[in-house]
Amino acid sequence: MNNILVTKEVTKHFGKHIALNNVSLEIPRNSIYGLLGPNGAGKTTLIRIINQITHPDKGSVFFGGEKLKAEHIAQIGYLPEERGLYKNMKVGEQALYLAQLKGLSKSEAKKRLKFWFERLEIGNWWDKKIQELSKGMAQKIQFIVTVLHEPKLLIFDEPFSGFDPINANIIKEEILKLKEKGTSIIFSTHRMESVEELCEYIALIHKSEKILDGKLSDIKKAYKNNIYKIGLQTPNGDALLGELSGKFKISASDYNTVEQQLDFTMQFPGKETGEILSYLASKGNINSFVETIPSANEIFIKTVQSKNNNE
Amino acid sequence: MNKLFLIIKREYIAKVRNKSFVVMTFLSPILMVGMGVLIAYLTKINDNEKSIVALLNESDYFSNEFLTTEGTSFIHFNEINLETAKDSTLKMGYSGLLYIPKESNLEQVVARSFFYSEKSPNTSLISRLELVFQDRLREKRLQNLGVSTKDFSALKVNYAINTATFNGKQNVKGINEIKAVIGGAFGYLIMMFIIIYGGFVMRSVIEEKTSRIIEIIISSVKPFQLMLGKILGTSLAGITQFIIWILLGSLLMLVALSFLDIELSALQNGAELTASINTALPTVDQTMQVYAQELLDIPWFTLLSFFIIYFLLGYLIYSSIYAAIGAAVDNETDTQQFIFPIILPLMLAIYVGFFSVFSNPHGPIAVGFSIFPLTSPIVMLMRLPSGIGEGGVPLWQLLTSILLLIVTFIGIVWLASKIYRVGILMYGKKPTYKEIFKWLKY
Numbered sequence: 001m002n003n004i005l006v007t008k009e010v011t012k013h014f015g016k017h018i019a020l021n022n023v024s025l026e027i028p029r030n031s032i033y034g035l036l037g038p039n040g041a042g043k044t045t046l047i048r049i050i051n052q053i054t055h056p057d058k059g060s061v062f063f064g065g066e067k068l069k070a071e072h073i074a075q076i077g078y079l080p081e082e083r084g085l086y087k088n089m090k091v092g093e094q095a096l097y098l099a100q101l102k103g104l105s106k107s108e109a110k111k112r113l114k115f116w117f118e119r120l121e122i123g124n125w126w127d128k129k130i131q132e133l134s135k136g137m138a139q140k141i142q143f144i145v146t147v148l149h150e151p152k153l154l155i156f157d158e159p160f161s162g163f164d165p166i167n168a169n170i171i172k173e174e175i176l177k178l179k180e181k182g183t184s185i186i187f188s189t190h191r192m193e194s195v196e197e198l199c200e201y202i203a204l205i206h207k208s209e210k211i212l213d214g215k216l217s218d219i220k221k222a223y224k225n226n227i228y229k230i231g232l233q234t235p236n237g238d239a240l241l242g243e244l245s246g247k248f249k250i251s252a253s254d255y256n257t258v259e260q261q262l263d264f265t266m267q268f269p270g271k272e273t274g275e276i277l278s279y280l281a282s283k284g285n286i287n288s289f290v291e292t293i294p295s296a297n298e299i300f301i302k303t304v305q306s307k308n309n310n311e
Numbered sequence: 312m313n314k315l316f317l318i319i320k321r322e323y324i325a326k327v328r329n330k331s332f333v334v335m336t337f338l339s340p341i342l343m344v345g346m347g348v349l350i351a352y353l354t355k356i357n358d359n360e361k362s363i364v365a366l367l368n369e370s371d372y373f374s375n376e377f378l379t380t381e382g383t384s385f386i387h388f389n390e391i392n393l394e395t396a397k398d399s400t401l402k403m404g405y406s407g408l409l410y411i412p413k414e415s416n417l418e419q420v421v422a423r424s425f426f427y428s429e430k431s432p433n434t435s436l437i438s439r440l441e442l443v444f445q446d447r448l449r450e451k452r453l454q455n456l457g458v459s460t461k462d463f464s465a466l467k468v469n470y471a472i473n474t475a476t477f478n479g480k481q482n483v484k485g486i487n488e489i490k491a492v493i494g495g496a497f498g499y500l501i502m503m504f505i506i507i508y509g510g511f512v513m514r515s516v517i518e519e520k521t522s523r524i525i526e527i528i529i530s531s532v533k534p535f536q537l538m539l540g541k542i543l544g545t546s547l548a549g550i551t552q553f554i555i556w557i558l559l560g561s562l563l564m565l566v567a568l569s570f571l572d573i574e575l576s577a578l579q580n581g582a583e584l585t586a587s588i589n590t591a592l593p594t595v596d597q598t599m600q601v602y603a604q605e606l607l608d609i610p611w612f613t614l615l616s617f618f619i620i621y622f623l624l625g626y627l628i629y630s631s632i633y634a635a636i637g638a639a640v641d642n643e644t645d646t647q648q649f650i651f652p653i654i655l656p657l658m659l660a661i662y663v664g665f666f667s668v669f670s671n672p673h674g675p676i677a678v679g680f681s682i683f684p685l686t687s688p689i690v691m692l693m694r695l696p697s698g699i700g701e702g703g704v705p706l707w708q709l710l711t712s713i714l715l716l717i718v719t720f721i722g723i724v725w726l727a728s729k730i731y732r733v734g735i736l737m738y739g740k741k742p743t744y745k746e747i748f749k750w751l752k753y
Contacts (some may be wrong), residue, residue, distance in 0.1 A: 011658050015749050015752065048736070051530045053530060053534075053736070066357065073530070073531060078527070080523075080526035080527060080530070082523045082526055083524070083527055084523030084739060086325070087518075087522055097317065098528070098531070101314055101317060112573065145527070223703065226626050
């Protein structure tokens with residue numbers, strides 16, 4: 001069984017509104033899986049179904065090969081996007097309470113909390129109340145509470161919102177460490193920078209439907225459009241540029257007349273690059289030739305736009 | 312089960328540790344007893360103020376009819392004229408001057424008598440004086456008709472109609488009211504408990520929503536468990552508060568009584584005094600005995616058992632509605648439109664109870680409201696002191712009422728938990744009834 005979680009044709013309605021329409025996903029074990037999509041696409045609904053907060057109208061969810069059931073809750077850790085803590089409760093008591101709700105014994109929870117509090121250097125917060133802490137500080141505690149029961153599957157919904165860059169980095173490191181230890185992680189976000197860094201797999205959800213999923217590197221390969229960034233030392237760059245733009249799609253061109261340096265991005269008509277390259281080489285000295293790989297953000301925007309255009 | 316216990320424990324601790332809760336718990340009985348003491352004290356002062364009335368009696372028709380009573384004493388002026396009497400009354404600071412002139416007959420005397428006072432006179436004093444004149448006049452007129460003074464005093468009557476049930480048990484006038492008041496006290500207790508602690512449940516739900524912890528929690532427990540735990544935890548805190556109120560209240564009452572020098576023995580003496588008066592008046596004594604018997608006859612055990620049943624069911628119904636409201640809204644200001652329809656049946660129950668059950672505990676209105684599930688916990692308890700079965704609440708009514716209440720309880724809790732489940736995850740919208748109705752279908 002290579003997948004920690006599988007959803008099969010999950011559909012969910014809220015009245016007349018369809019929140020999820022036949023969404024099937026396969027989330028591989030021990031990977032970081034990015035669940036992407038614009039706001040309101042249905043990501044949170046899907047996550048809530050996985051957490052058994054709501055139930056699908058149609059379709060099924062399998063956790064580690066078994067049909068999802070109540071006992072699985074203890075094996076899932078969930079950091080919701082809308083998150084907070086009791087304002088009037090002390091940090092330590094609160095963390096203990098939430099850990100016990102996840103099924104940990106009091107003594108075990110205490111032991112693990114101590115470990116995590118020291119690890120994130122917040123040992124002296126135990127007796128503080130949440131209202132005395134900043135938002136970022138509270139987020140650290142929420143993170144600890146999410147991972148404390150050592151779940152097999154962790155679900156983070158916009159985990160970095162509310163963190164300053166330093167703490168966001170600490171949390172990112174922790175997430176990567178958890179992955180190394182064998183935890184599978186679902187990472188829901190609409191911020192693409194973090195996706196590039198962390199995710200091996202992604203699924204793109206748009207208007208209640210999955211429109212794209214797979215290994216990020218495969219997707220990127222598929223979305224490559226034979227676009228190359230070329231640097232060329234040539235005495236008559238402007239003329240060459242004019243000639244090329246008649247035949248190919250050229251963008252972001254710049255010719256520095258003093259240094260006789262021509263930089264441009266060009267889409268090749270096919271995978272074959274040799275002929276054009278040798279032509280270019282005859283015109284001057286090629287000093288850079290790089291294939292541009294689309295960023296997750298570009299793929300995201302492109303897919304969503306083409307989807308919108310098709311409708 | 313273990314999780315439910317954890318939730319109950321947290322809710323309970325969070326509630327009893329809350330500063331305003333602690334303050335209310337200990338301050339309320341102090342305020343209540345303090346208020347009682349203040350009222351008692353003020354009444355005592357008021358009672359202690361005796362009005363002294365100067366009496367200038369020139370006629371022969373009155374001699375010692377004006378007796379010093381608890382609130383009034385009379386100073387007799389002799390052989391001075393009216394003007395001097397007025398002056399001295401004013402100077403001495405008496406409440407007033409009663410002037411009875413010398414005339415040839417009583418009718419004239421009465422017609423010309425005056426009560427002079429600086430301020431407008433105390434009505435109870437005036438009516439007491441009037442009573443003396445009336446008695447004297449009646450006596451005189453009866454004398455003219457040939458009835459002697461002795462016969463006249465023998466004529467005084469004190470009568471109350473005897474009432475009984477058909478099976479011969481003696482009934483007492485007013486006992487229905489007393490019974491209804493006892494039942495009403497229980498009903499009122501239920502209403503207060505629902506309003507106070509239902510509100511607590513609601514606020515606690517809203518707090519979880521606004522602090523955004525709700526989704527973290529319901530990824531570990533079922534929303535229904537959370538709702539139930541919240542209601543039970545808050546109720547336990549409420550019961551704790553009630554017990555402290557009762558204990559502290561009675562303790563303070565004892566302290567206050569001894570402080571006020573109204574010793575319990577004095578009260579007992581008073582009781583003995585009334586008892587000795589009562590022996591002199593056999594009819595009154597009998598009545599008292601019947602009252603006492605009736606109070607003893609109130610099925611206290613039944614009443615208490617049903618109080619617990621109605622209390623639990625009624626409270627659970629209402630507090631789950633409160634929980635649903637808390638889940639539906641984002642902040643407390645939005646709750647008003649939803650709270651009013653809840654308070655309405657409670658208020659109705661209390662008022663219908665007091666107006667209709669008092670006068671006729673088994674009339675159609677009383678029966679109807681004691682069966683209708685949203686009012687039955689209060690109204691039925693007002694009817695129950697008269698017992699079950701003959702002369703009391705018919706068994707079928709009691710059973711129907713409880714059965715309906717249980718069905719309603721299941722229905723409402725089911726509906727409320729649906730609203731709760733959807734509502735707690737809805738942010739930023741002020742819901743309408745229509746929307747909440749839609750949630751039921753999610």
